Amino acid sequence: MPILAHHHDTSIHRNNDNHKDCLDVIPKICDTPIKYDNPNYKSTWSHRVWVATGCTTILFSLTNSIIGSIGSHLWLEPILAGFVGYLFADLGSGVYHWAVDNYGDESTPLFGMQIDAFKRHHKWPVVITEHQFANHLHVIARAVTFAFLPINLIFHDYPIVMGFMASASGCIMFSMQFHCWAHVAKNKLPSIVVALQDARVLLSRSQHGTHHLPPYGKSYCIVSGVWNKFLDENKVFESLEMVVFFMFGVEPRSWSEIDSNWIQDKQISNKLGSRRLNHIIITKTAYINTPK
Ligand SMILES: [Zn+2]
Ligand SMILES: [Zn+2]
Numbered sequence: 572m573p574i575l576a577h578h579h580d581t582s583i584h585r586n587n588d589n590h591k592d593c594l595d596v597i598p599k600i601c602d603t604p605i606k607y608d609n610p611n612y613k614s615t616w617s618h619r620v621w622v623a624t625g626c627t628t629i630l631f632s633l634t635n636s637i638i639g640s641i642g643s644h645l646w647l648e649p650i651l652a653g654f655v656g657y658l659f660a661d662l663g664s665g666v667y668h669w670a671v672d673n674y675g676d677e678s679t680p681l682f683g684m685q686i687d688a689f690k691r692h693h694k695w696p697v698v699i700t701e702h703q704f705a706n707h708l709h710v711i712a713r714a715v716t717f718a719f720l721p722i723n724l725i726f727h728d729y730p731i732v733m734g735f736m737a738s739a740s741g742c743i744m745f746s747m748q749f750h751c752w753a754h755v756a757k758n759k760l761p762s763i764v765v766a767l768q769d770a771r772v773l774l775s776r777s778q779h780g781t782h783h784l785p786p787y788g789k790s791y792c793i794v795s796g797v798w799n800k801f802l803d804e805n806k807v808f809e810s811l812e813m814v815v816f817f818m819f820g821v822e823p824r825s826w827s828e829i830d831s832n833w834i835q836d837k838q839i840s841n842k843l844g845s846r847r848l849n850h851i852i853i854t855k856t857a858y859i860n861t862p863k
Pocket of ligand 1: 782
């Protein structure tokens, strides 16, 4: 079966004569059929151990922040630091999401699996809701453990730093769960989650919906989405894309309209039965209709 040359190959984008050829072949990702109740979506004990390790890292920061606050009678500063950590996590999630959506491919060292996962998410957005909890979070839990635990061990005596770390690491680790909730119908979510989404504390469906609609280059932040408006209105990512292009000659995927790998596969989605079809309808239309 012919394989689509990856859209990261900029020679494709620069030559319009190649566009038809690219559209005539079946993208590689279509070689993998969607299987619900797929064992690949289930959590393993290894996944659960990594999520437990990530949670331990977060709790370590939180505990040290509280103990340090009691000891130093500092309360306002660690709480403010926690709020800054929450904002930082949303911004960081946007930068990371933008990077993996636009650059690299499955063979990219360290990030190849994440790039492929985000590609699949754009192709079949609803599949994100099929993953079990630890299956979905174990990769980011591992990253949180390696990135934050050493800093926690060094700065455990500083309650302000620990307040920031607890909030930032917690929001980063659970960002994928917040993202998942933004793809679930409200009547299937716990009421507390819906309330937090409505209050814009967590990523709302309407905010994330614009990310899955053309031109596929907006609303990258997936913790609260609080940065999305600022980043989109000021064309921050578009400016970064220009910098990357002029410095390295690499075009982001969001500039391309020819690669079906990242466009939602409605044909396959429509074969998934009524429950999944309901999700697809939500993805395709409810976001648009939800008041912004
Ligand atoms: Zn994306
Ligand atoms: Zn999404």
